[in-house]
Amino acid sequence: MKDEVPTTEERVANLKGMGSSRKRVEDVRFTQGRGNYVDDIKLDGMLFGDFVRSPYAHARVTTIHTEEAMKVPGVLAVITAADLEPLGLHWMPTLAGDKQMVLADGKVLFQGQEVAFVVATDRYAAADGVEAVEVDYEELPVVVDPFKAMEPDAPVLREDLEGQTEGAHGPRRHHNHIFTWEQGDKDATEAVMAEADVVAEEMIYYHRTHPSPLETCGSVASMDKVTGKLTLWGTFQAPHAIRTVVSLISGIAEHNIRVISPDIGGGFGNKVGAYAGYVCSVVASIVTGKPVKWVEDRMENLMSTAFARDYWMQGKIAATKEGKITGLWCHTTADHGGFDACADPTKFPAGFMNICTGSYDIPTAYLAVDGVYTNKAPGGVAYRCSFRVTEAAYFIERMIEVLAIKLNMDAAELRRINFIKKEQFPYNSALGWEYDSGDYHTAWDKALNAVGYDDLRAEQAQQLEDFKAGKTRRLMGIGLTHFTEIVGAGPVKNCDILGLGMFDSCEIRIHPTGSAIARLGTISQGQGHATTFAQIIASEIGIPADDITLEEGDTDTAPYGLGTYGSRSTPVAGAATAMAGRKIKAKAQMIAAYLLEVHDDDVEFDVDRFVVKGAPERFKTMKEIAFAAYNQAIPGVEPGLEAVSYYDPPNMTYPFGAYICVLDIDVDTGEAEVRKFYALDDCGTRINPMIIEGQVHGGLTEALAIAMGQEIAYDEMGNNKSATLMDFFIPTSWETPNYETDHTTTPSPHHPIGAKGVGESPNVGGVPCFSNAVHDAFRPFGLTQSHMPHDHWRIWKTANGLGLHS
Amino acid sequence: MSKMHVKLNLNGEEVEGLAEPRTLLIHFLRENLKVTGPHIGCETSHCGACTVDIDGKSVKSCTVFVGQVNGKDVTTVEGLVNDDGSLGIIQEMFREHHGLQCGFCTPGMITRAHRLLQENPNPTEKDIRFGMAGNLCRCTGYQNIVKAIAASADMMNAQKEAAE
Numbered sequence: 001m002k003d004e005v006p007t008t009e010e011r012v013a014n015l016k017g018m019g020s021s022r023k024r025v026e027d028v029r030f031t032q033g034r035g036n037y038v039d040d041i042k043l044d045g046m047l048f049g050d051f052v053r054s055p056y057a058h059a060r061v062t063t064i065h066t067e068e069a070m071k072v073p074g075v076l077a078v079i080t081a082a083d084l085e086p087l088g089l090h091w092m093p094t095l096a097g098d099k100q101m102v103l104a105d106g107k108v109l110f111q112g113q114e115v116a117f118v119v120a121t122d123r124y125a126a127a128d129g130v131e132a133v134e135v136d137y138e139e140l141p142v143v144v145d146p147f148k149a150m151e152p153d154a155p156v157l158r159e160d161l162e163g164q165t166e167g168a169h170g171p172r173r174h175h176n177h178i179f180t181w182e183q184g185d186k187d188a189t190e191a192v193m194a195e196a197d198v199v200a201e202e203m204i205y206y207h208r209t210h211p212s213p214l215e216t217c218g219s220v221a222s223m224d225k226v227t228g229k230l231t232l233w234g235t236f237q238a239p240h241a242i243r244t245v246v247s248l249i250s251g252i253a254e255h256n257i258r259v260i261s262p263d264i265g266g267g268f269g270n271k272v273g274a275y276a277g278y279v280c281s282v283v284a285s286i287v288t289g290k291p292v293k294w295v296e297d298r299m300e301n302l303m304s305t306a307f308a309r310d311y312w313m314q315g316k317i318a319a320t321k322e323g324k325i326t327g328l329w330c331h332t333t334a335d336h337g338g339f340d341a342c343a344d345p346t347k348f349p350a351g352f353m354n355i356c357t358g359s360y361d362i363p364t365a366y367l368a369v370d371g372v373y374t375n376k377a378p379g380g381v382a383y384r385c386s387f388r389v390t391e392a393a394y395f396i397e398r399m400i401e402v403l404a405i406k407l408n409m410d411a412a413e414l415r416r417i418n419f420i421k422k423e424q425f426p427y428n429s430a431l432g433w434e435y436d437s438g439d440y441h442t443a444w445d446k447a448l449n450a451v452g453y454d455d456l457r458a459e460q461a462q463q464l465e466d467f468k469a470g471k472t473r474r475l476m477g478i479g480l481t482h483f484t485e486i487v488g489a490g491p492v493k494n495c496d497i498l499g500l501g502m503f504d505s506c507e508i509r510i511h512p513t514g515s516a517i518a519r520l521g522t523i524s525q526g527q528g529h530a531t532t533f534a535q536i537i538a539s540e541i542g543i544p545a546d547d548i549t550l551e552e553g554d555t556d557t558a559p560y561g562l563g564t565y566g567s568r569s570t571p572v573a574g575a576a577t578a579m580a581g582r583k584i585k586a587k588a589q590m591i592a593a594y595l596l597e598v599h600d601d602d603v604e605f606d607v608d609r610f611v612v613k614g615a616p617e618r619f620k621t622m623k624e625i626a627f628a629a630y631n632q633a634i635p636g637v638e639p640g641l642e643a644v645s646y647y648d649p650p651n652m653t654y655p656f657g658a659y660i661c662v663l664d665i666d667v668d669t670g671e672a673e674v675r676k677f678y679a680l681d682d683c684g685t686r687i688n689p690m691i692i693e694g695q696v697h698g699g700l701t702e703a704l705a706i707a708m709g710q711e712i713a714y715d716e717m718g719n720n721k722s723a724t725l726m727d728f729f730i731p732t733s734w735e736t737p738n739y740e741t742d743h744t745t746t747p748s749p750h751h752p753i754g755a756k757g758v759g760e761s762p763n764v765g766g767v768p769c770f771s772n773a774v775h776d777a778f779r780p781f782g783l784t785q786s787h788m789p790h791d792h793w794r795i796w797k798t799a800n801g802l803g804l805h806s
Numbered sequence: 807m808s809k810m811h812v813k814l815n816l817n818g819e820e821v822e823g824l825a826e827p828r829t830l831l832i833h834f835l836r837e838n839l840k841v842t843g844p845h846i847g848c849e850t851s852h853c854g855a856c857t858v859d860i861d862g863k864s865v866k867s868c869t870v871f872v873g874q875v876n877g878k879d880v881t882t883v884e885g886l887v888n889d890d891g892s893l894g895i896i897q898e899m900f901r902e903h904h905g906l907q908c909g910f911c912t913p914g915m916i917t918r919a920h921r922l923l924q925e926n927p928n929p930t931e932k933d934i935r936f937g938m939a940g941n942l943c944r945c946t947g948y949q950n951i952v953k954a955i956a957a958s959a960d961m962m963n964a965q966k967e968a969a970e
């Protein structure tokens with residue numbers, strides 16, 4: 001019966017461990033409508049809260065009349081700042097060291113700001129109550145332009161900060177100034193600029209946009225007056241941090257708070273911050289003694305929670321005549337809206353914008369970022385991004401193109417001669433990062449070959465000739481991007497949020513029969529953690545992934561962690577998972593050696609078992625070892641088989657990629673049609689190729705949206721012009737292209753399994769790639785820079801401005 | 807506000823309830839009947855997360871009042887599961903081809919795909935992309951959704967052939 005003994009390959013396949021495109025375990029629930037999202041939660045006697053919001057972008061709130069609202073059937077309470085003040089909850093701290101009004105405290109600073117919270121028996125009654133609240137406003141002058149906000153006589157937005165010359169990140173030099181953050185060597189960079197053969201200069205604007213996951217933000221708070229325990233369900237990308245914050249601001253002891261992130265319908269950074277709705281649902285539950293649900297609608301989502309980007313990046317790039325880059329200079333004006341509610345590690349007020357030297361060996365660089373208040377919504381979150389790396393990548397990838405134009409060089413070649421070389425890793429960048437590993441030249445050549453770059457350029461030249469000869473009205477654009485990401489925040493020595501170190505965690509318990517449960521400090525929002533983290537454990541300790549339950553998001557059961565955003569789950573929690581697995585393996589080795597009656601060192605791990613070295617027929621499977629851990633008295637070994645690991649990463653990880661986009665532009669309609677998109681990603685060790693590919697497709701589509709039409713726009717009065725899905729562009733299946741994916745594998749040298757993280761790469765690399773393609777189409781006509789989003793109207797205007805319609 | 811009596815056939819079963827006439831079908835399904843498969847992504851008829859099937863047509867259930875479906879047949883994603891509780895073909899193909907990530911759009915997607923394949927059992931990629939354009943997904947980039955629907959069509963056709 002020889003063929004009944006499984007081969008090594010069969011045993012490996014049976015584990016469905018790392019590298020396998022294991023089907024997702026989550027999908028069985030989701031495909032039949034059995035997910036459990038926040039709005040699916042229904043508790044006995046649950047009430048519903050809804051906000052009265054400001055129609056003005058800047059106004060004094062003089063009176064709030066609640067009497068009529070209280071007469072509306074079903075309305076039980078109307079909460080205003082005056083009610084919150086005695087509890088000290090009318091303002092809350094932001095993640096960026098600023099504070100933010102929970103409910104309007106005397107004035108409003110952006111359209112859509114929360115003014116009062118109406119609590120009623122159901123969502124219809126709450127909406128009726130909102131209608132019945134009358135608010136008296138006195139309009140104030142509005143500032144939506146961050147440059148005007150910094151003029152000497154600009155209106156004072158944050159009266160609460162008047163006279164404060166010191167902010168959370170150093171001196172403030174103007175009443176609407178938040179911080180200045182400087183990195184690199186200013187004098188040396190200016191000297192390089194002064195002496196360079198060539199300096200290209202450009203203002204690169206990355207417009208304001210919004211993560212808008214399909215599920216909006218919401219929470220359900222339930223205060224149990226008998227036990228004194230608060231349970232808070234919510235759309236939280238960082239449930240443990242939310243528990244700590246709730247405890248700190250409410251005074252409720254942390255052990256009396258249980259925060260649960262159930263299934264989350266997409267996050268993309270929208271669900272990292274703390275919002276007024278969360279606080280108000282908690283207060284309302286305490287006040288009424290009933291569970292209270294708050295769920296924002298789409299308009300509220302787009303108007304009030306978590307915008308992203310809005311960076312004005314003035315750049316200079318210096319090079320030799322031959323195209324060797326000698327220096328990079330950048331001054332950014334960052335529009336933060338009415339409150340600084342960015343979600344960045346404390347020491348990085350502009351996130352990781354200082355990764356803006358990108359994939360290039362740039363010896364000298366300087367970056368300064370000025371944060372500014374305006375009458376717009378607060379946020380500045382990392383929308384599918386690791387803390388402003390999207391802005392940084394867009395900046396450098398545009399500057400490279402601008403330089404290529406100035407040098408009259410091919411942009412692919414310009415990149416190639418400036419890439420950091422493989423042998424230079426670990427590479428110390430001029431702005432202070434240590435890149436862990438990379439092989440950019442290999443990836444670049446693979447990408448150019450895959451698309452037939454030279455042929456594409458020849459075809460483009462032909463099409464240009466045809467265009468000039470009047471044979472076609474279409475221009476062809478070839479977009480190039482080589483991006484370097486910085487993810488996996490991060491080392492506790494320099495990364496914290498509100499003082500909480502950015503480690504992450506995993507706890508694994510092996511059951512007597514050899515199956516297991518693992519709990520992590522992170523929370524999936526669609527990334528498939530229940531599938532992939534089980535794969536890491538399967539490979540590490542030899543238990544089939546199908547036999548491992550994975551849980552996240554319940555602070556009463558999961559170990560403390562900082563959550564999921566900034567592509568940190570795999571780099572940080574994934575490492576913790578591997579390390580916890582290794583602790584279990586170490587104990588299993590002792591148990592196996594005891595059972596096999598040999599010394600610990602005489603057994604070795606083999607896929608799903610420990611074997612006696614040199615005698616593979618003598619072995620104990622993990623299943624047998626698990627059982628022994630619970631039923632044998634093993635001298636010197638405690639019963640049970642479980643481990644927990646809190647992983648503090650020694651460094652960030654640096655995934656990278658080479659993207660190429662080909663599109664055709666109709667100069668008369670301004671329409672751009674993506675003909676081809678090739679994406680090569682290097683995210684180190686690949687855990688589940690199917691899921692990686694899915695992440696790339698999704699991230700590229702968000703990039704397509706941002707580059708080609710998605711925008712949070714305001715008029716001069718501070719009216720949000722893009723607060724519905726009618727005006728805010730989300731691509732449908734019709735305008736989304738098919739993508740070709742590819743990869744190289746350069747493992748991270750410091751990560752236990754070599755993985756780097758991938759969820760955000762396609763957004764980081766995709767936006768400059770689409771945008772560069774549009775620019776490239778117009779390059780022969782003298783275009784160096786036109787701001788995103790490249791919607792039909794703007795492309796038409798560009799063509800018109802270049803005289804292509806005459 | 808006074809309530810009206812509503813009766814409909816939901817996923818093959820007669821159900822009834824009381825609701826204010828202004829209640830939208832999506833809220834009636836989710837709040838009154840606790841059928842939480844259909845989701846709310848916008849309440850303005852743009853996203854399709856709330857898509858259900860009413861008398862053989864795809865409808866965004868945030869666009870109709872509950873009174874408008876009185877006496878009608880309504881199918882939600884919960885109703886597309888096989889009688890033995892296993893996943894239906896489209897559901898299985900979404901899983902097979904990684905046609906979902908966060909899963910929030912998925913019930914609407916699958917319900918819409920179900921109707922699309924009834925209307926057009928042999929869709930081209932273009933037909934699928936056009937026919938699904940009323941349903942937004944923020945996670946997948948649609949490529950695998952399109953694949954899953956094409957695979958569902960093939961499988962359904964093969965099953966039909968085998969039965970004939």
Ligand code: FES
Pocket residue numbers: 845846847848849850851852853854855856857866867868869
């Ligand atoms: S909730 Fe009905 S279409 Fe979006």
Ligand code: FES
Pocket residue numbers: 214265266526905906907908909910911912942943944945946
């Ligand atoms: S899977 Fe998340 S919106 Fe489609």
